[in-house]
Amino acid sequence: MNIALKCDKITMKFGGLTAVNEFSAEIREHMIFGLIGPNGAGKTTAFNVITGNLKPTSGDVNFFGKSIVGLKPYKIVSMGMARTFQNIRLFSNLTVLENILTGFHHKLQYNIVDTVLRTPRYYKHEKEMRNTARELLKSVGLLDKADLKASGLPYGERREVEIARALATGPKLLLLDEPAAGMNPQETLNLMYFIQEVKESFNLTVFLIEHDMKFVMNLCETIAVLDHGVKIAEGNPEEIQKNPDVIRAYLGDIDA
């Protein structure tokens, strides 16, 4: 199996604070990998380093064999890595369909001159993009919402649109930052099936951060635990549940 993402001793320091300390992980293709840890453990920082939003103090990130440290985030997206945000960040004044369309931007096939002159090339590709976007929405079951404003959707659907929008960029690796945050148990369950489904139909590798233990334990094949920026454990769900270091990180020391 190919290694999709390899983090090699990533360290991220903000002044005197070490948010992530020598984090290493290997994520194989087609797996669902979970990253958990108490609040402030540095999970989102690790995400931001991987997606290129932050430049690590030291360490290396390898994406399908290529080092991506120092590349601009939009460049990394065009290489096949997409992400969602902890607090849903849709383009609220655009419709659902338009939100999806922005995902095609990096492979746009007409230029500004085509746009202003409305050349046949513009019409052809604009139509193609719209059709592809509709197909994508159909495959994730959101087609009937295509022309609604993103801000008007209920919370659970907004999350699904956000994931669909990330899928529009044509990713090989999907990074989800707390996808189940703020959801009720039913929505969480739906989301679990949703992720499972898109993973299969889009042939993805998924890397997610989550607080909801049931969600992580049911969905992920491998889980890594981060505490105070340090990785304290990695393994399958059963191993993680029994790991004394993990229990101590979450519940405190029993002896103390």
Next chain:
Amino acid sequence: MNKKTILTVLSVVLLFLFLWYGDGHLSTYAMRIWEEVGIFLMLAASYNLINGVTGQFSLEPNGFVAIGAYVTAILILTPAQKEAMFIITPMVPWLQNLHMSFFPALIIGGLVTAFVGFLLGFPVFRVRGDYLAIVTLGFGLTIRVVSNNTVPITNGALGLKGLPTYTTIWWCWGWAVFAMIVIMRMVNSEFGRAMKAVRDDEDAAIAMGINTFWIKMTAFITAAFFEGVGGGLLASLITIISPTMFTFFLTFELLIIIVVGGLGSMTGTALATIVVIWGSEILRVVEQPMDIFGLHIPGIPGMRMVVFSVLLILIMIFAREGIMGQKEFSWDSLFNFFKKNKVAQK
């Protein structure tokens, strides 16, 4: 061509028919205001592209309009005129003998301004937030100081006088319609969606693979081009330009227009331009001396600005997002409106 395109073309033809009729039948004063409306429509639409659609709070128009005005003015003045005008210091020789007709002068004015926008955009769009407003505000002031002191090029504080009056109603509205077409086509394409994405959430836009720096640059440079052309049209309309003419007040007026019309709405901008420009003319009445119920009020200069401000406050209270909000006028919505009325009547 479908029905809607025909309607749009028809309404543009109707607009030009009105202007053609007005050219012969309306007073010179009224036509002068309509010329101003045309120029301001172009300026406001391009300003709305960067401020409303892309969501970058910029205060650049007065600086860019000044550059366009100066470049065009220098190009359309004859060598003899320039020689007579530059009495303190003679003009630099290569500019002294440069002379061309109106259209290329406008284009060059626009291109020079676009290039300045390009250079200015490089440092500013690398950072986010209020820096753009601060830099562009400062830029407007800098242009004023520069044009005051580069006497061999701009004739300093004396300004440039006696510009040939090429600007007619057709130039103004030709450019206005052209600018509207270009800008609206940009807005209704992937580039426009990317601009709106940057406005709504820049981080998410980056995460979608959008090169936000160049998207912002595209909007800024396009706006700069049309503002430069608008400056050239204004210069030839007013026939005199000086460093103190293009102050922050011009930017402020455009800001009023786009806020009243609705940030991000081009059709709203068109409506608001007419309302604001004609409004401030019609309101001149309140500055005349008048008698109300036997009470004599002498003319108070500046009174119309007070009334105008009150109107603006009312708009901000009752239509916070401007006349059109972020919506655009479309034939569909008009048809729907009439359909609904018909149903209601039954």
